[in-house]
Amino acid sequence: MKQEIIEARQELSKRLNSNLYYEFIQFLDVKKNTLETYKKGLKQFFIYLLENEIQEPTRKDVISFRDYIKETHKAGTAQTYLASVRAFFKWTDSEGYYPNIAQYVKSVKQEKGFKKDYLTSEQAKDVLNAISRTTVAGLRDYAIISLMLTTGLRTIEVARANVDDLRTLGNSTVLYIQGKGHDTKDDYVKITKPVEHAIRTYLKAVQAQSDSPMFTSLDNKTKGNRLTTRSLSRICKKYMVKAGYDSERLTAHSFRHTSVTLALLNGNTLEQVQQMARHKNINTTMIYNHALQKEKNPCYDSVSNALFGA
Incomplete structure (x- = not known):
């Protein structure tokens, strides 16, 4: 089983920046705005992997990515980007491409209450x-x-x-x-x-x-x-x-x-x-x-x- 995971990761590393991303985008049956959100989130994730020279991402890498976008983006944006990554790896797992390494990764904590004020x-x-x-x-x-x-x-x-x-x-x-x-x-x-x-x-x-x-x-x-x-x-x-x-x-x-x-x-x-x-x-x-x-x-x-x- 361990060898299968290693091979799957190696396969993903070859395909991350090629057709696998496009396969997932074509697979999605969502509205245009939601689709754009998925694209932005995944591109941020792939850039993060590239910049950190990560070829075989693990659960720790997803957590690190989450913590990174928490520091560089607003909580709501960071959460939508993380949701994109979760959806992607859920799909790769269902298709037999790669294990779902984003499963059970905690969400981005957001402030309680309203983020905007109102006028009297x-x-x-x-x-x-x-x-x-x-x-x-x-x-x-x-x-x-x-x-x-x-x-x-x-x-x-x-x-x-x-x-x-x-x-x-x-x-x-x-x-x-x-x-x-x-x-x-x-x-x-x-x-x-x-x-x-x-x-x-x-x-x-x-x-x-x-x-x-x-x-x-x-x-x-x-x-x-x-x-x-x-x-x-x-x-x-x-x-x-x-x-x-x-x-x-x-x-x-x-x-x-x-x-x-x-x-x-x-x-x-x-x-x-x-x-x-x-x-x-x-x-x-x-x-x-x-x-x-x-x-x-x-x-x-x-x-x-x-x-x-x-």
Whole structure:
């Protein structure tokens, strides 16, 4: 058995940088974004092996790689790269190419709780007030940020929105969206009157066609192209900084946290907020609630009052 493993490792060392990688990529039946993640993770692993002159990787080498990417990448990125390596060696083992040396390697430990902060209602108003609506770009950016703040949409969901996704349902205006992990626009968020007005004012200003992307670039070179998630993130960050809220923990995703948090603070039930945020598991919604419950704990004020007076 030991000799078989040695021979298998020798075979892998010959094929790592050739067709074995491509065989695995072709084997995968995943979405495009997931496929790209696998590619990036595996390339990082192969580069690591090459730079360290490792021809026959062992479990220790996988652990060393994990510890290396923990030091050079964010925890979330390191974990996805490790997941790619795990999937690869699970496949090599199932195909009889190489033993699963990544099995039982511990995951990358990530921080508990949320990595991004949220804005208070007053801070969110400051961000909206920092947007000048005297230009088309300002109208667009105000529509984007007011939409994200009131619905909890992710940047990818905003980027995918088209003009004709804005529809009527009952007595409400809704925006049909392609949610996280979905292939079709089978879900929707409710659009409030102020937000609908902001969106329609912008669409009128750019004379948008019904079949066009909702939010597009206004730059000469890319005019009319759908805004990317990166562009949306830059827009969100720009106005937070302009409003005086410049922190690494404040990003476009903070608007989603803001939406969920304000919904809970204003008396909505966990079930209602779960539905709005489209959390598959109510435990995710409860994380927000637990954080708010601790914030309301009167012990801190009681101790302060005992020391400094009411």
